[in-house]
Amino acid sequence: QSVLTQPASVSGSPGQSITISCTGTRNDIGFYSHVSWYQQRPGKAPRLLIYDVFNRALGVSNRFSASKSGVTAFLTLSGLQVEDEADYFCASYSGGGNILFGGGTKVTVL
Amino acid sequence: EVQLVQSGAEVKEAGESLTISCKASGYKFTSYLIGWVRQMPGKGLEWMGTIYPGDSSTRYSPSFQGQVTFSADKSINTVYLQWTSLKASDTAIYYCARPTNEYGDYENWGQGTLVNVSS
Numbered sequence: 001q002s003v004l005t006q007p008a009s010v011s012g013s014p015g016q017s018i019t020i021s022c023t024g025t026r027n028d029i030g031f032y033s034h035v036s037w038y039q040q041r042p043g044k045a046p047r048l049l050i051y052d053v054f055n056r057a058l059g060v061s062n063r064f065s066a067s068k069s070g071v072t073a074f075l076t077l078s079g080l081q082v083e084d085e086a087d088y089f090c091a092s093y094s095g096g097g098n099i100l101f102g103g104g105t106k107v108t109v110l
Numbered sequence: 111e112v113q114l115v116q117s118g119a120e121v122k123e124a125g126e127s128l129t130i131s132c133k134a135s136g137y138k139f140t141s142y143l144i145g146w147v148r149q150m151p152g153k154g155l156e157w158m159g160t161i162y163p164g165d166s167s168t169r170y171s172p173s174f175q176g177q178v179t180f181s182a183d184k185s186i187n188t189v190y191l192q193w194t195s196l197k198a199s200d201t202a203i204y205y206c207a208r209p210t211n212e213y214g215d216y217e218n219w220g221q222g223t224l225v226n227v228s229s
Contacts, residue, residue, distance in 0.1 A: 003154065034213035038155070045205055045219040046147075046155065057217060089155050093213040097160065097169045099145070104154040 004029065004090055004102035011108040012080045020105045022073040022090030028100055030071035034093035037066055037075045040104075041086045049088075050075065077107070085109050112136040114144075114206050114220035121226045122196050129192040130223045132206030139187040140164040142208050145216060146180065146191050150202040160209075161189055198229040 005023040012018040022029070022037075029035055037050040048057040050066040053073065063078045073092070077084055090102040117131040132144065146158040159170035161180040168180045179192040191204060204223050207216035 003156075032213070034215070036215050038216070040155075045222055046207075046216070047219070048215065048217050051210070051215040051217075052213075091155075091157070091214055091216075097212055098171060099157040099214045101147075101155040101157055 004092060004100050006088075006090060006102040006105045008103075009106045009108065011110055012077075013110045014080055014082065016080050017076060017078045018080060018107065020075045020077075020088055020090075020107070022075070022092075022102045024071050024073075024092055024094075024100065026071060028071075028092040028094040029068060029073055032093045032095070033068070035066070035068055035073045036091045037064075037073075038089045038091065039086045040089065046089065080109055082109050112208065112218045114208060114218055116204075116206060116220040116223045119224040119226070121228070124196055124198055124227055124229045126196050126227075127192070127194050128196055128225065129190050130204060130225065131188050131190050132220050133186070133188045134208070135187060137208075140184055143212060144182075144189045145207050145209060146178075147205045147207055147216075148174075148202045149205065149222075158191075158204075160212075163187075163189060196225075196227045198227050200225060201227045 035053045038046040040046045053068045054066045066075045088105045113135045115133045143160045145160040148156045158174045163182040182189045206220040208218040
């Protein structure tokens with residue numbers, strides 16, 4: 001199955017805002033409102049940040065926000081901090097109990 | 111507190127069989143799906159499928175159907191991921207994770223099990 005398409009890397013300076021895109025198709029992101037976002041720091045398990053397109057998971061900073069338009073979902077990190085350096089993955093339900101992940105985006109804080 | 115504790119790292123040779131485990135605690139084991147996710151070295155996450163411990167029903171990603179087997183033991187709150195004949199390309203970290211519902215949203219993750227297969 002195809003993965004969702006994310007940019008390989010995004011960077012920004014401390015305090016800035018960055019946005020990561022995640023592009024799917026009409027059969028996944030475009031059809032279902034079950035898009036989630038994960039943060040993965042080196043050597044660690046992924047951590048759920050966002051579920052159902054824009055809902056923050058428990059304990060997640062309100063500097064993280066998300067949305068969806070058509071077949072593309074977006075994750076915005078506001079007030080970028082050094083601790084935000086990590087890999088970020090999107091995921092979408094694609095029907096029949098199946099889940100697709102994005103290829104991942106490496107966020108660098110300059 | 112929900113916890114998923116996975117078995118330790120494995121070093122195997124191609125052609126060998128392997129079973130890794132994921133022990134759950136802190137919630138009603140039979141009421142939630144558990145999923146498996148692969149992460150090959152330096153690569154992204156790949157959803158492998160899910161098992162529902164309540165009745166051991168399974169769903170596999172087309173990419174992993176026939177390549178692995180999920181099972182569960184309700185008596186010890188543990189799910190398993192099994193290979194009958196490993197390949198070098200199975201080298202990866204494997205995570206178990208508990209979604210909040212059937213649509214994904216993996217809220218709780220195990221620490222991962224590194225499987226290293228030499229050819």
